[in-house]
Amino acid sequence: VSVVxxxxxxxxxxxxLAPLSxxxxxxxxxxxxxxTGGLLLWQSLEIRTPTGYSAIGPAFFPIVVSxxxxxxxxxxxxxxxxxxxxxxxxxxxxxxxxxxxxxxxxLLGVLLAYAFTLDPLGYVLATTIFLPAAARILGSRALIRxxxxxxxxxxxxxxxxxxxxxxxxxxxxxxxxxxxIG
Amino acid sequence: VGALGDLINGFGTxxxxxxxxxxxxxxTLGTIVGVLPGIGPALTIALLLPLTYKLDATGAFIMFAGIxxxxxxxxxxxxxxxxxxxxxxxxxxxxxxxxxxxxxxGGAALSTAAIGSFVAGTLATVxxxxxxxxVAQIALKFQPADYFALTVLAFTSVAALVGRSLHRGxxxxxxxxxxxxxxxxxxxxxxxxxxxxxxxxxxxxIVVVAIGLFAIGEALYVASRxxxxxxxxxxxxxSVWMTKAxxxxxxxxxxxxxxxxxxxxxxxxxGAEVPTFVSYSVEKQLTKxxxxxxxxxxxxxxxxxxxxxxxxxxxxVPLLTIGIPTSATAAILLAxxxxxxxQPGPLLFEQSGPLVWALIASLYVGNVLLLALNLPLIRVWxxxxxxxxxxxxxxxxxxxxxxxxxxxxxxxxxxxxAYLIGVLGxxxxxxxxxxxxxxxxxxxxxxxxxxxxxxxxIGQGDVSxxxxxxxxxxxxxxxxxxxxxxxxxxxxxRLRGRSADRLVFGADED
Numbered sequence: 098v099s100v101v102x103x104x105x106x107x108x109x110x111x112x113x114l115a116p117l118s119x120x121x122x123x124x125x126x127x128x129x130x131x132x133t134g135g136l137l138l139w140q141s142l143e144i145r146t147p148t149g150y151s152a153i154g155p156a157f158f159p160i161v162v163s164x165x166x167x168x169x170x171x172x173x174x175x176x177x178x179x180x181x182x183x184x185x186x187x188x189x190x191x192x193x194x195x196x197x198x199x200x201x202x203x204l205l206g207v208l209l210a211y212a213f214t215l216d217p218l219g220y221v222l223a224t225t226i227f228l229p230a231a232a233r234i235l236g237s238r239a240l241i242r243x244x245x246x247x248x249x250x251x252x253x254x255x256x257x258x259x260x261x262x263x264x265x266x267x268x269x270x271x272x273x274x275x276x277x278i279g
Numbered sequence: 280v281g282a283l284g285d286l287i288n289g290f291g292t293x294x295x296x297x298x299x300x301x302x303x304x305x306x307t308l309g310t311i312v313g314v315l316p317g318i319g320p321a322l323t324i325a326l327l328l329p330l331t332y333k334l335d336a337t338g339a340f341i342m343f344a345g346i347x348x349x350x351x352x353x354x355x356x357x358x359x360x361x362x363x364x365x366x367x368x369x370x371x372x373x374x375x376x377x378x379x380x381x382x383x384x385g386g387a388a389l390s391t392a393a394i395g396s397f398v399a400g401t402l403a404t405v406x407x408x409x410x411x412x413x414v415a416q417i418a419l420k421f422q423p424a425d426y427f428a429l430t431v432l433a434f435t436s437v438a439a440l441v442g443r444s445l446h447r448g449x450x451x452x453x454x455x456x457x458x459x460x461x462x463x464x465x466x467x468x469x470x471x472x473x474x475x476x477x478x479x480x481x482x483x484x485i486v487v488v489a490i491g492l493f494a495i496g497e498a499l500y501v502a503s504r505x506x507x508x509x510x511x512x513x514x515x516x517x518s519v520w521m522t523k524a525x526x527x528x529x530x531x532x533x534x535x536x537x538x539x540x541x542x543x544x545x546x547x548x549x550g551a552e553v554p555t556f557v558s559y560s561v562e563k564q565l566t567k568x569x570x571x572x573x574x575x576x577x578x579x580x581x582x583x584x585x586x587x588x589x590x591x592x593x594x595x596v597p598l599l600t601i602g603i604p605t606s607a608t609a610a611i612l613l614a615x616x617x618x619x620x621x622q623p624g625p626l627l628f629e630q631s632g633p634l635v636w637a638l639i640a641s642l643y644v645g646n647v648l649l650l651a652l653n654l655p656l657i658r659v660w661x662x663x664x665x666x667x668x669x670x671x672x673x674x675x676x677x678x679x680x681x682x683x684x685x686x687x688x689x690x691x692x693x694x695x696x697a698y699l700i701g702v703l704g705x706x707x708x709x710x711x712x713x714x715x716x717x718x719x720x721x722x723x724x725x726x727x728x729x730x731x732x733x734x735x736x737i738g739q740g741d742v743s744x745x746x747x748x749x750x751x752x753x754x755x756x757x758x759x760x761x762x763x764x765x766x767x768x769x770x771x772x773r774l775r776g777r778s779a780d781r782l783v784f785g786a787d788e789d
Contacts, residue, residue, distance in 0.1 A: 158731075264688075
């Protein structure tokens, strides 16, 4: 197995050159697919098949799918090492050049914070904080407008969901106040 | 004649004031959400699902029909004016439509799309009325082995035809299948693939998967590259009405589009992408103005939009009569049926006849409403395109969270699962993995397994039961053909000693 140095360009079908470093992300993705298949296979083998059960037990299809994922992942590894997929490498290189990881990371961070503050703070307050925060990460610079939008959206959703639709949303710290107004 | 009577009863149900109201709400909300860039019909339905929880089944499905069509119509508006198709079925529309808009004929492009959709939708509704019950009759004779073969056909065709690579399509499909098997197996009662998490016992709802992949994945992707590229919104100038010449050039493509779209959409291997591409190339061949193609030919909007609409109705045939969804949107609709304890399949027409006919009638009424509401309101919809992108995606995340939270009655774990699936969707977008096959896998996986087990218990454990019937063999061969089809040009070219790219129909549906 010959290992191609990471700086050597890969010729693409369109005649352009993609840096091989763009294959690194794809290789990681290929390994993740393979590993996911492995994890699923381990879980599938844990499934108990009741004795005296018919030909196809509950583990059969999960095992088939896990093995398929492992094989697809390994083929993906081949397509990013021995037989690099030039088109995909070009696409990955374009993506790499355009990606601001900080934006994605921050956005994921506020999403997680949103999930954990929904119940204690309540829907209205958590959303009024989350929406402008997310908008700012996405590039907005109009803080007051965004807070206003967050407040209007969260209030209207809160009353629409809890009253006519009958779906419970957490009132949180503002709960007693919201119930008295509505 | 019996079908017509049933259809008339269906219309009777839909025009009841309350149901008509649901239909109007559905059409309007569907259009509003569908117009927003980056939101396709599947996500629109997934996000709007909580609104129907309080309705009875008939009201809910009338609303769904409105949302389904409204979302599709909204999507073509976005493709024409913004050149950002929200779903692959509008990719073709964007080619000529955006060029027309640039030349100041955006209004005419929107008109031909709307009227073409109306014409095709009308024809397709009539076609469902007759084809639906007939297919249901045939499907009554289907054996589990045939159903199994049909699910295989639906899988292979979506994995092979959607996206650029069979390998990535199959990977996406397998991930979806694995998600579909999470939870308690209904046949044996065993827990599967839960990794010890109590919350996974009841499985992962397809709505959670769809919102995660489409909404959260998309927003994370936009966050990673928002500072790049800017969008050009073409204002709609002058009259939205078509000139006489434009009418003359539109009506034949509408009819051809409907004739191409419905049958291809109705095949249990379809979706709406392939028909739009077929219609576009047919119009390109037949046009008297070949020089205009690529620079805003109205035929290139009229044909594919009609095909798209007819195919959307066509997709309902396998969904309602066989219970097999062939697109991500149909998969979400199937999930909605299951919420109401309805099992689409050959017996649906018998057991829930009034509901099915009300649904079909509301497709038609939805079409009329869209035509009546949307052309006059076109300038209002265009305003929606001007929502600042950061605010739009922050809003999408807010509504995505609300959708998951209310669908899971307030479970934080489910919310975290949706975000995790969103991260997966982000990387799938980055590395060009199609999302449609994954959504289909989630819902079709358990279905395929059920039919496989049934077939084997009928065959008393003998696997040959799967290819014992000519019908199931034929369907399995079709599945093989679907997998090979995209490679045919390359194979033929190689035989002739030349090189060619593989066929690509549409990037993805979302």
